[in-house]
Amino acid sequence: xxxxxxxxxxxxxxxxxxxxxxxxxxxxxxxxxxxxxxxxxxxxxxxxxxxxxxxxxxxxxxxxxxxxxxxxxxxxxxxxxxxxxxxxxxxx
Amino acid sequence: xxxxxxxxxxxxxxxxxxxxxxxxxxxxxxxxxxxxxxxxxxxxxxxxxxxxxxxxxxxxxxxxxxxxxxxxxxxxxxxxxxxxxxxxxxxxxxxxxxxxxxxxxxxxxxxxxxxxxxxxxxxxxxxxxxxxxxxxxxxxxxxxxxxxxxxxxxxxxxxxxxxxxxxxxxxxxxxxxxxxxxxxxxxxxxxxxxxxxxxxxxxxxxxxxxxxxxxxxxxxxxxxxxxxxxxxxxxxxxxxxxxxxxxxxxxxxxxxxxxxxxxxxxxxxxxxxxxxxxxxxxxxxxxxxxxxxxxxxxxxxxxxxxxx
Numbered sequence: 001x002x003x004x005x006x007x008x009x010x011x012x013x014x015x016x017x018x019x020x021x022x023x024x025x026x027x028x029x030x031x032x033x034x035x036x037x038x039x040x041x042x043x044x045x046x047x048x049x050x051x052x053x054x055x056x057x058x059x060x061x062x063x064x065x066x067x068x069x070x071x072x073x074x075x076x077x078x079x080x081x082x083x084x085x086x087x088x089x090x091x092x
Numbered sequence: 093x094x095x096x097x098x099x100x101x102x103x104x105x106x107x108x109x110x111x112x113x114x115x116x117x118x119x120x121x122x123x124x125x126x127x128x129x130x131x132x133x134x135x136x137x138x139x140x141x142x143x144x145x146x147x148x149x150x151x152x153x154x155x156x157x158x159x160x161x162x163x164x165x166x167x168x169x170x171x172x173x174x175x176x177x178x179x180x181x182x183x184x185x186x187x188x189x190x191x192x193x194x195x196x197x198x199x200x201x202x203x204x205x206x207x208x209x210x211x212x213x214x215x216x217x218x219x220x221x222x223x224x225x226x227x228x229x230x231x232x233x234x235x236x237x238x239x240x241x242x243x244x245x246x247x248x249x250x251x252x253x254x255x256x257x258x259x260x261x262x263x264x265x266x267x268x269x270x271x272x273x274x275x276x277x278x279x280x281x282x283x284x285x286x287x288x289x290x291x292x293x294x295x296x297x298x299x300x301x302x303x304x305x306x307x308x309x310x311x312x313x314x315x316x317x318x319x320x321x322x323x324x325x326x327x328x329x330x331x332x333x334x335x336x337x338x339x340x341x342x343x344x345x346x347x348x349x350x351x352x353x354x355x356x357x358x359x360x361x362x363x364x365x366x367x368x369x370x371x372x373x374x375x376x377x378x379x380x381x382x383x384x385x386x387x388x389x390x391x392x393x394x395x396x397x398x399x400x
Contacts, residue, residue, distance in 0.1 A: 015363045019371055022343035026350060028358045033347040 002079050004054035004072075007091040008047045014087045016044065025087050034085060039064070043078055047088055053079060095187040096196030101174055106194060110203055110213035112166030121154045122146050122232075124318070125291050125302035127239060128160035129232060138165065141223035146305055149318075161239055163212045163231070170217040173199050180225060186234075188359045195234060200227045202234070210239055233289065233306060237355040241362060245293025245302075246369055249352040251310075252285035252301045252321070253277040259301050259321035260394055261290060262382065263352045264329035269384065271309040273329065276388040283316040289354075292323065292373055299323045299376040323377050325394055332383040335393050345379035346370045 010016060013029040023036035023044060036044060042063065046056045053075060061071045082088045096103040114133030120142045122129045131142060143150045154160050184197030195202030195214070199221070202214040212235045214227070222228050237247040250263035251270035262273050274287035288308030290301050300320040328340065328348045340348060349370040356362050373379075380397065384390040 013360070015360060017346075017364070017367050019346055019367070020342035022341060024343050024347045024350065024367070026357070026363065028360055028363070031351075031358055033351050035344050035347045 002053060002076055002083070004057070005052050006079070007050055007052050008079065008083070008088040009050065009091050010044075010048045011086055011089050016048065016087075018045075027086050030086065032085075034087065040078065043075060044082065044087070047079060047082070050091065095185050095194060096201070099174055099181075099185065099196045099198055100201060101172055103196070105172075106196065106201060107203060107213070107215060110164060110205060110211060112168070112213070112215055115165050115167045115219065119152060120146075121151050121160075122149050122305075123151065123158070124149050124305055125236070125240070125320070126158055126295075127243075128154040128158045129235065130154055130160050130162045131165060131228075132162060133165040135219055137220050138222050138228075141220060142228065145223050145229075149305060159239075159243070161210050161212060161235055163214065163235060165222070165228075166213060166215045168201070168215045168217055170199070172201075172215075173217065182226065182230070184230065186355065186358070188361055190361050193234070193238070193359070195231065197227070197230065199225075200231070202231050204235060204238055210235070210242060229306065234355045236291065236304065237353070238362075240291045240293060241356055241365060241369065243293055244369055244372075245291050246349070246353050246366070246373070247289060247291050247304075247355070248349065249288070249354055250290045251287040251308075252290040252303075254283040254285065254316060254321060255324050255394075257322065258324040259285060260325040260327065261292065261301050261323055262327045262329050263349070265351060268329040269331045270329065272331075272386065273384065273390070274310045276386065277391070278310075280388055280391060282391075284310060285316055285321070292326075294372070294376070295320060299373060325397065326373065326377045326379045327382040327394075328379060330381055330383045331386075333385055334383070335385060335390050336383040337380050337393050337397055340374075340379045340381060342371065342374055345374040348379060348381075349373065 015026045023041040025034040057071045116135035118134035118139035120131045181198040187194035191206045193204040200216045251274045252259045252261045271287045274284045285303040287310035289306035302320045
């Protein structure tokens, strides 16, 4: 269960690069490649540097014109996707 | 599973450096893509088989005018490898380190080492089967992939067909249609460089595709000129019912290319370099997704969206 205090780090086999404002993530063990849009890049940047979920929600609310409830729902869902894809893993 | 465990009887005894007992004293130099691949330590049988396979690309000496990579061939006992019900297995394991790569396969072990120059070695118990079972070619593909990356290029799982003053490159995973598009193109009079592996790199500030001696289902194309061809189009293949072409955004383009860069795309120590090279390719010739039907008319679309 992900909550506002959950922290993550990138998995050891995940490599990430920002290209033209979008991102590509490679899971090298599985040979899988993901493409992230601008918002996905921002979320992963924050999560990968140890920001707790609440801090990511706050940052997105400030960066984009989005209300807190929407930002929370989207960040939670996206963090879950990244977790299931093996890009990030739980730190706490 | 431990690296090499399904191939090597005692994986812990994988060679830690490039030394051993050569099969013989024969040398064959294979020239392509502007490079010399110098194969040393061959038996007479192995050398003969290599000359038969690579034909006019072979010579006995290197003149020193081209970059070269030495590939040394060593003999090991059959008992060093796992014995089980397999008659043969073309899969292999790769093990990555900052300045070395280990290769383990059926009746073969290999190493690539940067000292700092790239050098390779393979250990096998097979004499005539070295070439016939593609042991050597599989190792050579890995060597070429890393050598190309060093030279600012990439080995791409792709088909390349010559066009006026250049070539179109079609890439995608197995089943994407590389052999199909090669057959369709050939039926329309295009020459196929390879339907399996091609090298892309920049020469004189132009992105070119290098013809390599690696072919897939379509087989080798001896009628195609050797050398390199300016890339007129770089296309990620998708099969569909109608022809369509669209340009990818940079991240999606790099991701698509990355998926088709075998041997190097899972190496954590080469990832940044590979992404840099692929991003540069897309800047020079934007990657397009080509959806094509099996009627051979895809070339009309390419002609209207060509990089000249």
